[in-house]
Amino acid sequence: MAKKITSREENYSQWYLDVIDAAQLADSSPVRGCMIIRPHGYAIWENIQKELDRMFKETGVKNAYFPLFIPKSFLEKEAKHAEGFAKEVAIVTHHRLKQGENGKLVPDAPLEEPLIVRPTSETIMYDTFSRWIQSYRDLPLLINQWCNVVRWELRTRPFLRTMEFLWQEGHTVHATKEEADRETLAILEIYRKFTEEHLAVPVIAGYKTESEKFAGADYTTCIEAMMQDTKALQAGTSHMLGQNFAKSFEVKFLDEKGESRYAWQTSWGLSTRIIGALIMAHSDDKGLVLPPKIAPIQVVIIPIWGEKEEEKNNVFGAADNMAEKLKNLGLSVETDKRDARPGVKFFEWEKKGVPVRIEIGPKDLEADSMIVVRRDTGEKETVAMDSAEKRIPALLEEIQKGLYEKALKFRKDNMRAVNSWEEFTGYIPEAKEGEAEDAKSGKGGFLLAHWCGQAECEAKIKALTKATIRCIPFDQPEEDGRCVLCGGASKKRVIFAKAY
């Protein structure tokens, strides 16, 4: 069953699919564009949920659950939002199956008003919020929902873009613009912190341009990560909705003077897509590489024994002891006692991205030590049994830090300022007609370039090179410059890149 993983060099897209397959993260499903998240992949999502949920709740956010279905008329209410979302969606039109003539089941009982499977929940939530909120005392309202959403995507890729995906969507309501602005940024900061500190994926935080912002928002903020093929991946977004939805859905409150006012709102989301980023940021040609803080299994212990029963018992005993010790430190440990060759086991856990492997054999027992192997670098070391409780946690921290630093260095090496269209296209060339998306051409990367601020220029650059403005970074200093395409005046560089 051990299919070889295609190397990144050979075919990056195939490598990504092979890693997912080899690590048993996900599987294709009989429903076009929907994937099955396998236990190892789902355990990563559970860890993501646990940590993010804790971070949201610390700020006062509470979880709730709203219906899967949205009445079609709701999607018609906010014009810009409708433009963006009322397109490729799953539509429920019937509510019964009846026996057809050839023994097949056929849809029956048409609905008066079709229902849309939620692509996002602004409309259904805000309709309700308008009833929940009476006065300023009910604000801020801070709601989050963990759920599935459906967007009818044509081209899908596991985790990165699937028709159905899992996510959290936060929706908050505030009395003032300032509060809503603050909330938008506070949540983006949670996303940044989580992605950098837990997933070890460095990101650049910034604003989306007008053409890339969320349909119905005043502005959108985002975090963008660089993958190993130097393409960008948007890992989370936080939107300031202004009063756009409040006006469409009558989300109003009585202020302290008893005057009725429209509320200010935000929405923000992070999805299973981020598992795609996690995979592509760290993994190698041997398979998945996971940062310890998010790995479902942090340490795997592999006992090695010969034919003697006594030897087996001793080695198993030592492995159990070590597992117990490490578990008591709060680590997630698996002991692999299956009757298989050690090499087979090494190979399997390597593919699954377990950060640390411990080997305990008869000779190790004699020396009261064990062999410890890092998944990320492959480095081996001998660790005395009685120093394991110090060394293993320290090693996990080193790995966590090492992965982040490595990814950060990679991004720095592949991010540069460019000052002319010639320079720009030296890295991201103009795409030729009919060229395959993944054709190797130019070094790619993140290009810090001046842009005049015109949507036309942005669109032209996209049409020519497939590069989009990933974000206008928060921390980019102002400087006078000329648009890389049209030469118009610009005050700030933005990041251009090809993106997932």
Add this chain to the structure above:
Amino acid sequence: MAKKITSREENYSQWYLDVIDAAQLADSSPVRGCMIIRPHGYAIWENIQKELDRMFKETGVKNAYFPLFIPKSFLEKEAKHAEGFAKEVAIVTHHRLKQGENGKLVPDAPLEEPLIVRPTSETIMYDTFSRWIQSYRDLPLLINQWCNVVRWELRTRPFLRTMEFLWQEGHTVHATKEEADRETLAILEIYRKFTEEHLAVPVIAGYKTESEKFAGADYTTCIEAMMQDTKALQAGTSHMLGQNFAKSFEVKFLDEKGESRYAWQTSWGLSTRIIGALIMAHSDDKGLVLPPKIAPIQVVIIPIWGEKEEEKNNVFGAADNMAEKLKNLGLSVETDKRDARPGVKFFEWEKKGVPVRIEIGPKDLEADSMIVVRRDTGEKETVAMDSAEKRIPALLEEIQKGLYEKALKFRKDNMRAVNSWEEFTGYIPEAKEGEAEDAKSGKGGFLLAHWCGQAECEAKIKALTKATIRCIPFDQPEEDGRCVLCGGASKKRVIFAKAY
């Protein structure tokens, strides 16, 4: 806003709705039959998930996620299952909205094969399992999924019966019948233990009759609880599927001799419906009553202060101290410092079912004590500040135990053996034509009666009285008897009751 809660005596159904509303557990939604689970209700579901998930995982079960949609053809495969589930379901037939002539959106782009929004996931999972499983080494396969499902119900009630609901569905595959039998019962035992020990709701475990079993199962086991109106509520089911689905979906494995064999399967589920049971088992005319082990907030501290700023500061300080102490014990504590009258706060937290209320005012501070009030009995006691860390946890345990005992006594008082049709109908009378479902008639309750084992008799009793066989209890001793309706021979009593 303080709407009065209808008393149970006056109108039990309305009382149930009023409690949900007063405790802010759920809200109706603009989508017919779908409810909105509000933060306080969702926090209960999160606590249920956390505990059950832990219990499942302890037995080796792993979580995964399968698609929301099921191809219509899959539902046609297992005949009995199709009969039960391929009826009232939500059907996706189109995947695009386009602008209609009057500015309205209309469904566009019909699907080649309609997709069914999962009413349960046997078919889509087992199609995949057939590819995951190669040999006996891949068994047992123990998978669970937390998700939403949709069944197009005509009459809905919050939590008890909604079109969309949240649940967990477990699906396991085994090499032998014996193992699958054991798994079916092991999971039911988890449901029993959880429901009795965490929700403080006593249940009766047993088998469903042939007519009440899961569509496609060999047999179904269940736990049944008694509500305060003496009706039954099925709180969880665990199904032995035999090889029925294995044969329809080719779930086969190579045994140790290399021979291909069909696998044995189980499935089991527990849903947000159990929150309905929780509400109806314990609550009173003042609102929700929650057992401490499942309550999102276990203790609410209400500081009471007068006009002096110093007094307020002292009381707040003492409240914060106490909250800190109790949180350090792992308790979930809320301190209500809002600028509102204490009576208003008492009333609100009472409605929300917080098990213990602590009042701290200036006089309490002087005496270095506090007033502690139980939600379930209303009993007040004075507790010295420095004994709180002992008394509060002990009190919470007393409440947990007290609620269970009270519910158990209620069930005992309303469960009885009956030996004739006359006796039976003395408790559950024959329903008159056109009579309202909730019309008071007879004492109701659980009736332990002999039954001949014929589906015809079972159906006739249901038609006459609306009572169904809730289960054939595991622990019911064998005894010779005569069917309560037809007089046919019977070896065991079963439980008849009206049910939710």
